[in-house]
Structures are given as structure tokens and as C-alpha cells.
Amino acid sequence: MIKNKREHKRAALIYFPQWQGSGLTRELQIGAQTLFDYFHEGSPLRVPLSDEPLDTKYNISGYHPLLTQLKSAEDLLYKNQPEKLVLIAGDCASEIAPIDYLNSRYDGQLTVIWLDAHADLNTPESSPSGHFHGMPLRLLLDGGFDGVPLRTSMRVKSQQVILAGLRDPDAPEQVYIIQNSISVLNGMLGWKQKLLDLVAEKISTYVYIHLDLDVLDPASFPCVKCPTPAGFDSKELNACLNQILDNYCVVGMALTETTARTQEELEPIKDILDTYKRYIDGAYAN
Template structure:
């Protein structure tokens, strides 16, 4: 089962990610997919979170779908990174916390509403999964995770409060894309969840993201990393987020990544 979650409001008031999700929908038209509905609630900032109400409602939509699903593996396409709080918290509960979340992303997404400079939700989901942040979102989680269940890969744009949290909780951070450098950090877990924000890719490789930057990963290296993780661990969840591609041709560059999405 592949869930397509077109939530875009986590990136602020621009809806580029909605169109990116629509392109993904076309790409995966021959697969078994379920689309999470979008909310039409007001985009006001509440409790230091932009577009609070539609994001909260969409999170609840996703939770309701998963609650009675009995799924033990979940693939998800976004949308913004805020969609991650439902599938990760669900699988963490199913696997009784024997799950490592490999966060392959240029950003840590560890802000709270008070620490976030932008007040956009897609910079907060991992902190919410760790049980900190807005209580209404935390209350929608199936479970919370612990810092030792997280491994960062590819971080290169981190806010100071996020850096402080990573250091305080000794969260492993790997700057390259080599499996040999993460295997010792995740070896205690049988099960793995892979989060992949496409902004971790170098701009020359794929520019159709919210924050394309230089000094990122090559597509081929990311594919190789995913394949090696799959060979050594039980990958129970995989999510690709933050594409702004509006044509199938623009997705051609990451076809080898998207071919990995079905579990």
C-alpha cells in the first residue's frame, strides 16, 4: 500500500508541494494507492504554527485511515515532511519501539513552535515524534519515539536549537551517504523506517524541491544506501517528501529512488 499525502501547508503559504504530490499521483497511477484528503480550513497561524488547523485535520484524516488498517508496512509519498508523524508513530507502536528512524534530510526537523524561525510545521515533525511540541499533535500520535531510535543522514542546514538537542541527546549524525558509516549506529535495530526529503540531493541532481541546495547527495548514492539498508534490515516504512516537480519528465532523474518506494 502506498499512501499519497498531498499536505503542503507544512511548508507555509505556498502550495508547490500540492502540485508535486499530484505529479507523484500520476507517476504511481498503476500502483495500489490511497490519497489522504486535504482540509479546507483557514490557513491562520495558531500556537506559533502556520496553517495550524488544516494540518491538524489532515493529520487526523491519516490517523483514522491507519487506525483499523492492520498494516505492518507503509510507504508514503508527500507532501511536506509533517506527514511523517502518523506513519512513524503507528509503526513504532506495531513494532514495540524496535525501529530505527533513518532521517535522510538536509534539515533536522527538530524545532518546536517556540524555537522555529519560520513557524512552518515541516520543520517540527521529528520533535513531535519525540514527544515535544504542540500537545494537540502529540495527542494524535500512536506512540512516541526515543532519541536513540533516530539516525540522521545528510544534515547540512541546522538551526541552533536543533544542534543543541542533537548534542544533548547524542543522536548519531552521518554527513555522507555510505552504509558502512551508519551500520554501527543502527545495528541494534531489526526494523528500519526510511525518511527521505528530496532536498538532501544535490541541486545539480534534482532541483525540484522546496529548498534545493548544493553539496548534497548523488541520486545513485542514495539508491545504493537504500538497497544496502534493505539487505540488512527489515524496512517497515519508507517516505519520500518535498517534491515540487510538475511533470513526469522532471521525476525521471529520481526514478531509481522512486522504484524503491514499494515495500
């Protein structure tokens, strides 16, 4: 990984409370609002939600509102051209436009750290549920799905991706990981140093951090859409985030998939949220 010193600069705050990728419940819209209330300051960039019916097409539940919102997010990013951003969002499929935008802006020199209990590598054909939040990383890697009019502007290459905290992959996702030699951090023992070592091995100049909060141990932070046993300790994860922020040029960070309804429910991850706040304020020089 090449360090790239940059001037202190605020990150654009993107608010995208998309929920349709997770099924028929608005839990993630409420959770995104709770997160946003913690961060709300200045003039955030808001991705509007569609009120189109939750139809199923190409085996993607909620296809048309998701397609409309993806286009709205793309338009918002390309109009405003942020150099750095923080995404406060509902479901993981909200990541498609920000990562695609930054990968294109930085000409493919982007390492994507995918902190998630799930791989999000399904296709419409392989998905057991048809929920789009289980497909975004696969769409980013493949650039599109066969027969589906969803496309990214620039494919993310498999060597750009690190999967960390993965505990519940589907069988087709496991096959895809092996076939494409995607870097995966297995197990919880010594995970922090292993992740930092994997980041150091990458040659990309810039870093994007996707954080699905179900990567955390649900025993300490249960307010997530898809809780998965075991997981990272929040304080150790926060220390890891700070080491990455101190040493690499992070151009984007995201928080997704919480169902928290109150600020009190966010208390177990306050250290992480404050790190994101500092990043928004330009506290990190890289």
C-alpha cells in the same frame, strides 16, 4: 540490528499531498501529485486535505488544517492496519502519523533513518518561520509540544534515530541533537559506508526510511522545496537504500518535499523511484 526474515508482502501505498506545513505555496501538493502519478496503481490509501483557513495558532502556520489532516491520517492507518507502507507526500510533517503508527505497532522496535538536509527538530517556540514541516521529528521525539494539543501515541526515543545528509540545522536543533545524543552522519566523504555502519549499530528489529529529496545534491535534482548546497549523489543513495532493503526488515519508506511538475523532472531520481516501486510490490524478502 537484528535481521528479521518475513514473507514477501506488498506495502500499502499512502498518498498524502499535505502542503500547509511549508507555508502559503502549493508547490509540494503539486510535487506530491507528480510523484503519485509515477506510482499510481491498485487502490492507494488517500489522506484527504482540509479546506480550513490557513490560520496561525501556537506559532504554527496553518494549524487547523494540519491538525485535521493529522487526525485523518491517524484514522486511516489504524483502520487499515498496514504491516508495511510507502508514503508519497508533500511536506515532511506528513511523516508524523505513519512513523507514530509503525513505532506503536512494532512496540518501539523501530530505527528511523531520517535522510534530510534539515533536522526538522524545531518546536513552535524555536521555529523562525512557524512552518510545521520543520518540526515533525521533534514532535515524534518529544511526544508533543508544551501547551499545544498535538500528541503522538508513543514517543520515538533518541537512540532510534539516525540523521543523515544533514547540512542546514538551526542553532536550537544543534543543541537538541547534542543534548539527546542523536546519531548524526556528518560530511559527504564516505557517507554511504558510515550510514550502513550506523544502521548496523542499532538494536531495533524494524526500519523506517524517511527521504526528503532535498538530501540530494540540488545540482543534479533541483526540484525540491528547500534546496541546500552539496548533498548525496542519487545513484549512491539508491545503492545504499538497496543494501538496507536487502539486509533489514524495512516496514516503511517515504518520499517527500519535491516540487517537480512533470515526469521529465523526476528523471534524475528514476532509479530511486523504481526501488520504491519494487518495495511496494514486495520484491524484498526482509
